[in-house]
Amino acid sequence: MSAFSRRGFLGVLGGAALAAAGCRAFAETSGQLLTSRAPLPRPFTVPLPIPRVARRTAPGRYEVTQRPAKIAIIPGLATEVWGYDGTFPGPTFDLRRGEATTISVRNELSVPTSTHLHGGVNPPDSDGYPTDLVVPAGHAHEHGGHAAVLHQGAKDYHYPLEQRAATLWYHDHRMDFTAPQVWRGLAGFALVRDAEEDALPLPGGERELPLMICDRAFEEDGSFRYPAHHDSDYMEGVEGDVILVNGAPWPVAEVSATRHRLRLLNASNARRYRLRLTPGGHFVQVGSDAGLLAAPIAHDEITIAPGERFDVVVDFSAYRVGSTVTLVNTLAGGPAGSVMRFVVARRARDDSAVPRVLSRPPERTRAVATRTFDFRRSESAWTINGQPYRPGVPLARPRLGTSEIWRLTSDFHHPVHLHLAHFQVLARNGRAPAATDGGWKDTVDVRPYEVVDVLARFDGYRGRYMMHCHNLEHEDMAMMADFDVV
The missing domain is CATH 2.60.40.420 (Cupredoxins -  blue copper proteins)
Structure with missing residues (x-):
């Protein structure tokens, strides 16, 4: 499997491909189908695996190694994955609110990596910025002329976990190569629990x-x-x-x-x-x-x-x-x-229930600013506000502890993800949001030619963070932007 990056990829895009994308968008297509050459397995014959739960190596500390491994996905065939601890998905980190955790990620692959805890409220140096890279020991690396921070062999990611119970996940976030590296297997769950959730009689x-x-x-x-x-x-x-x-x-x-x-x-x-x-x-x-x-x-x-x-x-x-x-x-x-x-x-005894009241989530606060971000294909790249990604050049500088309305517009299916900031969906095309838009989110499905207003809360830390399309090929083709929390 060979990777493609935006640098080489964008040079061969033409108007015909763009026109085709626009036509298919309205049919709910969000990508182009790549068919398998291996015979497809018969559905519903393989037992559902449950990823193993990671074990601490010391109080508040985990260690995980990114490495290749051969595993059986298609029955009768072996697939090489790039996995955290050589598994796909990687181990599940079962964490608790307020219990600061360090996860040491060692890279034994042949390429650099950057691990992002998706949904985490993390300091900027542990957020998985795309040019903050863990380089395999003994490998020199340059990243396309972009200034990169390089960690030889391993990096400690520090997670304070001062956030509500939630289903988070972690995945590779290397600039220009997120899509092929996640496709190979670099992803896993991280579950945050807290006392509010513990008190509920939900199934466990x-x-x-x-x-x-x-x-x-x-x-x-x-x-x-x-x-x-x-x-x-x-x-x-x-x-x-x-x-x-x-x-x-x-x-x-x-x-x-x-x-x-x-x-x-x-x-x-x-x-x-x-x-x-x-x-x-x-x-x-x-x-x-x-x-x-x-x-x-x-x-x-x-x-x-x-x-x-x-x-x-x-x-x-x-x-x-x-x-x-x-x-x-x-x-x-x-x-x-x-x-x-x-x-x-x-049959089995069931003492679980779904109570009418689940939690007291954070209340909305008044927005101090409104900004518009347009996710759109330009002549040379997938862009935000007409600009391909430029590391270190922020498109916004929200203030810590404030809320802003961010208006997201699009030309295609763009699932928009904000690092650090959680948000609530206020409106779609000026109307009420969908029933499935409820709660505090970090990713929102923005459909073709749609206008989605979200109220984003910038809590946690000052520093450099990102927003991007979570269609990983779009992300690799420059549909990202920095914002600085000041």
Whole structure:
């Protein structure tokens, strides 16, 4: 699998590709399909794996190593992944609010990396800035003329965790190469818990399932397939034809006829999903990107863009024992129309519940400024406000402890992610936000030619942070911008 970067990629883009992108956007397409050359496995035959929970090496400290490993994803074939501790997904970090944590990331790959804790309220030097790189020991590196901070062999990332309980995740964030390096496997869960969440009777233990949903394509030998350098057909973003959940293709999970908490994460490079349960049922949303909702919200379907998380409860007692419940994706046909399957295997006692009041989230505060950020394809790049990414050149300087309205506009599907700042969606095209926009978030699905207003709160730390499109190919093709919290 060869990587393509914006430097080489943009030189071969033409008007025809842009026109095609615009036409397909209205059909809910958010990327270009890359098909596998390996035979696709039969769905619902592989058990759902649960990523292992990382163990501390000392109080408040973890150590993890990025390294290649061969694993079985497509039955009968071996796939080389780049994984945290050689696994895909990486280990889950089960963390607690207020318990400051250091995670040492060692790089034993052949390329530099930068690890971003997505949704974390972190000091700027531990935020995973794209030119703050961990370089493999003994390797010299220059990054395309951009000034980079280099750490030889390993880096300690310090996370104060002064934030509410939430489903976070971590992934590679290297400039120009985020997409191919995440595609190879550099991603995992980080769950933050707190006393407010502990007091709720939500399902837990084996009935709490973190579900990392992503898509991949495979070569005949089982290796990951990804576009070659200079392949202009994939300017919109890369979608695969194999849907993975926790690294397994279309897995199946046995569940009891009880409530289960599903922590849904879209870790795809570009693919959006509209999730439904078949033969019917609903999701009771209890949390969004940045933590618990004030009160639960029921949804028949959930559209989830890259980078977004939905914390939901599904009550499997609504189905008869022995039946199957399939999580489907109505934004795709064929293989990508299915995600995973649950088998309701047995009855069991259930003392869980979804209370009417879940939390007391932070209140909105008055905005001190309004800014507009336009996410759009220019002649030479995916841009924000007409500018390709320029490291160290901020497009905004919000003040610490204040809130601002950021108006996000687009020409295509752009899931917009803010580092550090959490926000609430105020409006879509001047109207009320969608029911699935509820709660405090860090990523919002901005659809073609849409105007989305968010109220962003800049709490935590002063320093340099970023916003970008979380379509990872767009991010690599310069759709990022710095902002300085002053």
